[in-house]
Amino acid sequence: MVNIAELKTHAGIKELRLAVREFIKEEKENGTFKVMCDASISGFSPEFSKKLAKKGWIGMTIPKKYGGQEKSNLERYVVLEELLSNGAPVSAHWVADRQTAPLLLKFGTEEQKMKYIPSICEGEMYFSIGLSEPNSGSDLASLSTRAVDKGDHWLLNGSKIWTTGAHHSHNILVLCRTSPKNEKNKYEGMSQIIVDLKSPGVTIRPIYLMTGEHEFNEVFFEDVKVPKENLVGVEGNGWQQGLTELAFERSGPDRFLSTYPLLEELIGTIKSDGSDLSDLRDLGSCIASLVTLRKMSLEVASLLEQKKTPNTEAAMVKDLGTQFENQIIHTTRNTISIFPSLDSDKLIEVYAAQSILHSPGFTLRGGTTEILRSIISKGVNISG
Ligand SMILES: Cc1cc2nc3c(=O)[nH]c(=O)nc-3n(C[C@H](O)[C@H](O)[C@H](O)COP(=O)(O)OP(=O)(O)OC[C@H]3O[C@@H](n4cnc5c(N)ncnc54)[C@H](O)[C@@H]3O)c2cc1C
Structure with missing residues (x-):
């Protein structure tokens, strides 16, 4: 098993990250997809899903018997992180890979596992x-x-x-x-x-x-x-089983990377257009939030690896993660002057428009902020 401390140093993990980056770079260069914000919901491409499956990047933690790769949650995390931060079109297989396959693995009959999981791993069966x-x-x-x-x-x-x-x-x-x-x-x-x-x-x-x-x-x-x-x-x-599904749904990098392409474009724009660099406090605070969130989300991946059901921790990641997604939008608007528009020829304005128009859903989907905080308040042991 790969642990978090090894993320940067483990040779297999580094190679995997580079392989995913290289694949995405080629796909972008070939014009297969346009980078977009909130791509795990908006980026629908059956062809792209099948390509990922061929690379072994769907069903990564699933046993080989059911068509998976038997990799660790951390290896899966690295792949998701690269796909999401690059705004790749992953929505077709997203739910099936993120939560249906692991749920069936845990609670399904042998017939159900054989019927659904291999096609999910092939990127050919989608669930809602x-x-x-x-x-x-x-x-x-x-x-x-x-x-x-x-x-x-x-x-x-x-x-x-x-x-x-x-x-x-x-x-x-x-x-x-x-x-x-x-x-x-x-x-x-x-x-x-x-x-x-x-x-x-x-x-x-x-x-x-x-x-x-x-x-x-x-x-x-x-x-x-x-x-x-x-x-x-x-x-x-069904209720108890559904709670297991929610831990998978709430903790992943899709809960804080929806607007990441906007952050990257903001940094690129600041660097290239000679913007006033005297006050980048908002941007600095954004990066600090990203580093913290990533660490927390990785800890949840690690708990899932240990077959635990980290509902409280997952709720924390989702609550803070959605605040961060909105923080990127505010930071962009506070840092440079833009006119967000889906039709703009400036990428930063397109990504800003996508992020703003999708943002009302961030704190609702997968459980609202108020509900998550209620879960956290009940789950956190403050007695020490
Ligand atoms: C982009 C997106 C994708 C979605 N995809 C799916 C999907 O694929 N499948 C699916 O089943 N659902 C999906 N949902 C639905 C989502 O799970 C619900 O919107 C969410 O659970 C909230 O339910 P509601 O919309 O009925 O709001 P309500 O539950 O009516 O809540 C309205 C407001 O009241 C607050 N509130 C409610 N109860 C309490 C309470 N007890 N204490 C304090 N405050 C409270 C809420 O926090 C919220 O602010 C999706 C939602 C979005 C935005």
Whole structure:
């Protein structure tokens, strides 16, 4: 296992980082993709995902038996860091690689692992997250989407909202009620089931972003017949299983690198246009935040490596990480004069516009700031 201290010195890690950099450089030079902010949500390219898979950079920590590479979480971290900081188009496979494959590995049946994980590792199967509902966001346990046991199948009814990538994904992992709500314990009676998004009775409607992009959706389930074997893990244990998924979702570098291309472009612009360098305190503070966050996020990768479920630590990274993403925007505006626009011929103005227009979502997706702080306050042991 590679530990954090070895990140800079470990020969394999250094080689891996250089290999990813070289690959990205070539792809950029060949015009395969345009760098963009928030690329883990906006950068959809099945071709690019397949290329990454061929390099062995999807499903990196998954056992070889299921098509993975059996690498460490830290090696995976290095690859993600390079991809995200370069604004590479990784959204197609992102959710499946980040959280569905590890979740199936932990709770899935052998048939489910063999059916889904190898195609995820090949960059050919995409998943969406089916948690939020129109009346259940932060208070997710109030959800009402319901699957009824019909003997040989589940009959699913209800709807999900803000479902990123559902219009591209093959499947959605739905958290739903499989038993009526128990008023004494609202977390009981929920289960996770895999739903093929092409099933009869599934309707997907777009919700457009301020940029005009189509990234998320409403997903409706009307008498959808779901095979019995699509239940993941234990019936009624969906809430606990979902918490594991959230640790994967909240802790990664995608929670603080969404606007990184803007920071790099800011530094490049300052260097090249002879800007006044007398007051770079904001920029210095940004870099200090980045270094700290990276260290914290790496610690979480290390805890995941030890098979722990670092929910409190992941919540801290996500809370601080989203503040940092916004800090980059403020720093840019405070440091140089720009007119953010998606149509500008200056990259810094395009990245600033992308960042500003996506920013309302940073502190909402994956759990809002208030909810994360509540988790942190309960999870941190202050008694010493
Ligand atoms: C870009 C983006 C992508 C997303 N992708 C997905 C996806 O793929 N799948 C999915 O299932 N969901 C997705 N979501 C939804 C996201 O998980 C929810 O937006 C989030 O959980 C908040 O729920 P809500 O929007 O209903 O807000 P609400 O829960 O209604 O919250 C509104 C406000 O009230 C505050 N609040 C709520 N409860 C409390 C409380 N108890 N104490 C203090 N303050 C509180 C919140 O912090 C927030 O500021 C996505 C969201 C975004 C922005």
